[in-house]
Amino acid sequence: MRLTKILIGLLLSLASLWAHAQPWEFDKPVKVTSTHGKNIFHHLESSGRHNIAISAGTVAVVWEDDRDGIPSVYLARKDRDKQEFSKELKISGEGEAYEPSLVALNNNRFVLAWEEDTRIHLRVVTPTKLGPTIILGKGEAVQPSLTIDDQQLLVVYSQRESHYGRIWMQRIEIDGVKLHLKHGCAVDAEPAKDEQIYPSIASVAGRVIVAWEDRRPGHTIIMAAKNHDRNSCSFDSPQRISEGLSGQRPAFGKGHGVSRVALATYGAGKILAVWADKRDFREGHDIYAAHNLSGKKQLFGPNVKVQDSFGGIAQQWHATVAGDPSGRLVVGWDDNRDGDANIMLSWPEGESWSEDFAVPGADGEGEQNHPTIILDREGNLHLAWIARTTIGEPTQVYYLFGKIVK
Amino acid sequence: MRAILVIIATLLTLPVMAQPPKGYPFQSFDKALQQAQTENKLLFVYFGRYGCGYCEKTNKEAFSDKKIRESYSKKYILAYVDAESGKRLRLPSGERVTEREVGTRYNAFVTPVFTFMTAEGQPLLRLVGVQRIMDLREADKKVQQTLNKAGKP
Numbered sequence: 001m002r003l004t005k006i007l008i009g010l011l012l013s014l015a016s017l018w019a020h021a022q023p024w025e026f027d028k029p030v031k032v033t034s035t036h037g038k039n040i041f042h043h044l045e046s047s048g049r050h051n052i053a054i055s056a057g058t059v060a061v062v063w064e065d066d067r068d069g070i071p072s073v074y075l076a077r078k079d080r081d082k083q084e085f086s087k088e089l090k091i092s093g094e095g096e097a098y099e100p101s102l103v104a105l106n107n108n109r110f111v112l113a114w115e116e117d118t119r120i121h122l123r124v125v126t127p128t129k130l131g132p133t134i135i136l137g138k139g140e141a142v143q144p145s146l147t148i149d150d151q152q153l154l155v156v157y158s159q160r161e162s163h164y165g166r167i168w169m170q171r172i173e174i175d176g177v178k179l180h181l182k183h184g185c186a187v188d189a190e191p192a193k194d195e196q197i198y199p200s201i202a203s204v205a206g207r208v209i210v211a212w213e214d215r216r217p218g219h220t221i222i223m224a225a226k227n228h229d230r231n232s233c234s235f236d237s238p239q240r241i242s243e244g245l246s247g248q249r250p251a252f253g254k255g256h257g258v259s260r261v262a263l264a265t266y267g268a269g270k271i272l273a274v275w276a277d278k279r280d281f282r283e284g285h286d287i288y289a290a291h292n293l294s295g296k297k298q299l300f301g302p303n304v305k306v307q308d309s310f311g312g313i314a315q316q317w318h319a320t321v322a323g324d325p326s327g328r329l330v331v332g333w334d335d336n337r338d339g340d341a342n343i344m345l346s347w348p349e350g351e352s353w354s355e356d357f358a359v360p361g362a363d364g365e366g367e368q369n370h371p372t373i374i375l376d377r378e379g380n381l382h383l384a385w386i387a388r389t390t391i392g393e394p395t396q397v398y399y400l401f402g403k404i405v406k
Numbered sequence: 407m408r409a410i411l412v413i414i415a416t417l418l419t420l421p422v423m424a425q426p427p428k429g430y431p432f433q434s435f436d437k438a439l440q441q442a443q444t445e446n447k448l449l450f451v452y453f454g455r456y457g458c459g460y461c462e463k464t465n466k467e468a469f470s471d472k473k474i475r476e477s478y479s480k481k482y483i484l485a486y487v488d489a490e491s492g493k494r495l496r497l498p499s500g501e502r503v504t505e506r507e508v509g510t511r512y513n514a515f516v517t518p519v520f521t522f523m524t525a526e527g528q529p530l531l532r533l534v535g536v537q538r539i540m541d542l543r544e545a546d547k548k549v550q551q552t553l554n555k556a557g558k559p
Contacts, residue, residue, distance in 0.1 A: 039500045066502060098494075143492075198492070219457025220490060253459025257517075259490050259506070284515025315515045391511060392499060 022357055023328070023347060024381045024402030029361040032061050032076050032085050032384060032397035040067050042395045044370040044386055046101040047157075048145035048200030049262045049320040051372035052384045052399075055104035057081070058127070061372075061384045062091070062100040062112055063397055073100040073114045075125060078399075085399070091123065092116050093133065103146040103153070105174065113144035113155050120144045120157050124177045131177030136170055136184075149203035152231075153179070156187070156199040156210050164192040167199045167212045169233060185233040187212075187225050196223075202263040202271045206230030209292060209299070211241060211261045211273050218254035222261045222275050224299050241273055241290050241300045256281065258288075266323020273300060274319040274331050287316045287333050287346075306331050306346050308356045316344075317369065324375040328404075332359075332383065334369035341369045343385050359383065361400050367391055368398075379404040426452055426486040427469035431479055435508050436495040438485035442525035443498065448549065450482035451521045453514035455490045460536040461518040471539045477546055482522070489514045497527075522549050 033042070042065045044051045052061050060077045073092035076085040091100065095117035103111050105124070113122045118140040124131035140160035147154050153172040158165035170184035187210045188196065194215040201210050211224040225238040242258045261275040271292035276285035287307045290300040307316055314337035323329045328347070335344045335356070342363035346353045362368045366389040373383050381402035388395045426432035433441075435451065442449045454461040468474060478484065489509030496502050503511075512521055512529065520533040522545070531549055533541065 041501045043502070045504075066500075071502060215456055217457075220455075253462055254457040257455050257457065257490050278515075281516050315510065315513070317510055392497075392501065 023330075023379070023404060025405050026360050027401045027403070029398045029400050030078075030083055030085065032063075032399050033065075033074065033088050035065070035067055035088065036396045037394055040065055040394050042386055042397045043098075044372050044384060044397065046099050046145060046372075047143040047198045047260075048101065049260075049318065049372045050101045050103065050146060052374050052382055053102045053104040053110055054080070054374060054376050054382060055106060055110060056108045058108040059382055059399070060102060060104070060110050060125075061085070061397065061399060062102045064098055064100060064114075070094075071096050071098055073097045073112070073116075075102075075110070075112065076397075089125070089130065091125070091130070092121065097121075099143060101144050101146045101155075103148050105148065105151070111146060111148070111153055111174070111179070113146050113157075115142045115144065118142060118160075120155065122155065122172065122179055124174065124179060126177060129177050131179065134172075134179050134181065136181070137168070141168070143198050145200050147201045147203050149206065149208075152203075154201055154203055154208065156201045156212075158197045158199060158212070161192065164195050165197045166192040167196045167210060169201065169208070169210060171233065183233045185235070187235050188223075188238050189235070192216075194218075198260055200261050200263040200273075202265050204265050204269040204271070207269070208235075209263065209271055210235070211263055213259060213261065214238075220257050220259060221255070222258050222273065224273065226299055239299045241303075242275065242277060242288070243279075243303045245279055257285075259285065260319065262319055262321050264321040264323045264329070266329045267325070267327035269294060270323070270327070272321055272323065272329060272331075274306065274321045276317060276319055276333075277303070283312050284315050285317060286311070287319050287331060289321075289331060304353070306353050307333070307335070307344070308346070308353070311335055311337050311344075311356060318371060320371050320373050322373045322375045322381070324377060324379050326379060328375055328379045330373060330375065330381060332371045332373045334371060334385075338363070340365055341367045343368050343371045343383065345373075345381075359400065359402075362387075362398070365389070426454070426484075427465040427475075429475055430469065430484055432484045432486040434493075434495060435485045435487050435505065436497055438483045439498055439525065439527060442483040445483065447483050447525065448481070448530070448553075449485055449521075449523045449525065449527075450478055451485045451487060451512070451523060453487045453489050453509055453512065453517055453519040453521070455488060455517045458517045464518055464537045468537050468539045468542050471542075474539060474542050478542070481546070481550070483525075487512075487514070489517055489519075520545075 074088040076088040097116040100114035120136040171182040173180040199212040208227040214223040222242040225235040257278040277288040491505040
């Protein structure tokens with residue numbers, strides 16, 4: 001009996017130590033939208049997983065749902081210090097709209113990009129106005145992802161050319177609530193030989209890196225390219241980021257699968273790429289990452305496994321990444337190692353990655369998935385995700401604030 | 407001779423696409439679910455991915471069998487799901503999902519996975535990895551025996 005008490009005490013002490021080891025203290029989850037219920041299914045699935053952003057004192061979350069019988073894009077905002085989100089704004093038009101991406105401007109303003117009737121649409125949202133919508137390109141284009149660099153807005157997307165999607169980048173000038181198209185270019189100068197899809201973009205002081213899924217070798221790999229000169233729209237030849245496996249692997253055919261790359265900047269111009277990688281075919285997708293090698297011919301360094309070994313035979317999906325100017329970095333994903341899908345995080349600790357951390361409030365019974373994360377300038381973590389009690393049931397969008405503690 | 411060499415070289419360099427096998431009426435998961443409900447039949451769902459080696463091997467070595475083709479095409483509504491694809495589907499419940507999400511929901515974290523399921527999407531039997539003709543015959547037999555025991559045609 002006494003031994004049991006000692007062991008419980010020891011476990012509680014360890015749990016307490018672990019709680020102190022995590023970089024954030026989490027508030028309770030907050031519902032992002034009050035519109036939910038029968039036949040309403042919310043989606044947080046932008047290319048690059050940019051569905052949350054912070055401008056000055058405003059947190060914004062963008063998603064798609066089909067409450068009116070047609071998929072549409074909605075935005076909800078809240079003051080950082082308040083617990084409730086405002087009633088959502090419908091952002092898209094009358095067409096079928098999907099996969100919205102979000103980026104913050106200054107003064108509580110945001111820019112959104114989304115796919116509507118297979119074209120890329122963009123508009124500015126201020127605290128009091130919705131700017132006019134602009135439409136990119138002439139043909140079918142999908143999967144927009146946004147970033148901003150010194151008030152220069154950049155959008156990447158996959159544009160259908162002939163048989164395949166091809167990654168394009170477009171620079172856009174912001175003029176109050178209006179957006180003006182500047183120059184755009186294909187990221188890979190060579191016409192696509194197979195699908196180029198799901199791009200993500202990061203830009204630091206005019207140095208732009210775009211990463212995407214590419215099927216040119218007969219299986220899916222992650223490719224990336226850097227612009228030739230600062231602020232130019234001309235890219236060096238793309239390089240493969242996701243490493244291949246050596247030797248004959250009949251189970252893999254042409255090669256193993258990877259999916260959905262996301263990029264984030266952190267520190268003084270550093271960039272991390274994360275994605276789901278199936279190189280161990282017995283484990284399904286695992287979360288992998290690679291750091292950008294600034295100033296070197298090789299764009300990205302060796303692939304590292306972010307998740308810990310306890311996630312081995314579980315499924316990991318929907319990798320998302322965020323960084324801050326002081327150099328903090330965090331990777332999130334959903335993970336079913338405990339039976340239910342939960343949101344997990346890992347962050348760098350020295351030369352390796354921390355043990356995986358199940359986010360309190362975004363774990364437990366039911367399904368918690370499709371995370372999207374961002375760090376504010378102080379290093380506080382802002383997380384949004386999709387939740388429901390049972391697979392197949394209607395969904396809800398949740399938000400959680402993690403206050404930085406170290 | 408040169409033409410033959412060119413044909414052989416072309417065949418050797420053809421990418422492994424891991425599409426569903428030819429000659430079978432595979433369709434998208436959402437359409438297959440609807441058809442299975444209308445016709446009161448079971449589904450046979452093939453979870454593959456682009457470039458999947460064991461999918462291609464199963465296509466060549468098992469699905470090429472004429473009896474398998476006849477039996478599976480007749481008894482089941484066939485669905486193909488690319489477990490990496492962002493292709494959008496609309497389930498009978500009204501939920502919009504991607505093929506990738508369907509793969510997640512049915513634990514298709516390795517490919518290929520073949521799942522017999524009810525018209526409501528309830529899994530009955532799951533085959534993981536490369537399959538031989540005898541594996542598919544055996545699975546079909548097992549599913550049909552279960553149906554007979556349950557008194558269903």
